């Protein structure tokens with residue numbers, strides 16, 4: 001019932017444009033199509049399924065079928081229930097995750113989640129080094145190569161290439177075990193607390209994300225990089241993918257989490273729009 005008027009509108013629009021095409025080409029429409037085709041959109045999100053990787057102590061994703069099939073009234077119908085922890089799969093950490101007075105996920109200003117972004121490729125050092133800590137030097141190297149400082153108000157993405165291991169838990173997390181005892185066995189790269197401090201003190205970024213399970217590396221005990229970034233209301237995106245398809249700069253991010261009231265985090269659909 002909700003969809004009916006939408007389809008009707010679409011039908012009328014298509015008929016309308018067919019008509020115009022036959023009579024006289026609609027130049028505006030052609031231009032708009034050209035622009036739309038020139039834009040490349042890269043999906044940086046993993047899907048949610050039984051394979052989705054969660055923190056070893058978090059409840060995993062579950063999808064339960066409510067109904068799927070033809071009804072006795074003649075129409076087809078499908079609906080599911082799902083449940084998930086906030087922090088699993090491609091998700092956002094809201095500042096309150098590690099900062100008492102930080103914003104909850106519904107309070108994060110949209111301006112922080114959409115806008116110009118850069119990518120820093122540290123995969124040469126990080127991909128085969130599970131305990132690698134992304135350093136201040138990695139940021140300085142990017143700035144030297146790109147001949148610019150990390151731009152004011154940008155979204156910073158860190159590429160380790162760990163997403164290539166996803167969803168193999170042993171390779172991606174360092175362990176297939178679950179529960180509190182598995183935490184000590186976690187091995188994957190992350191951002192060093194020194195580099196997190198440098199970012200908040202020397203540069204002014206809107207958000208940060210990476211293609212590993214956590215912004216702090218697997219062997220972290222005190223989650224200092226979380227604390228440093230989230231205390232400054234800088235949201236963190238975790239378990240990203242397809243970062244290898246992005247250039248070092250010149251693209252935009254749209255990162256929209258589920259708007260959970262008072263949430264400490266949420267599933268995140270994040271895409272990059274590459275400039276033509």
Ligand SMILES: [Zn+2]
Pocket residue numbers: 087088091092093238265
């Ligand atoms: Zn998280």
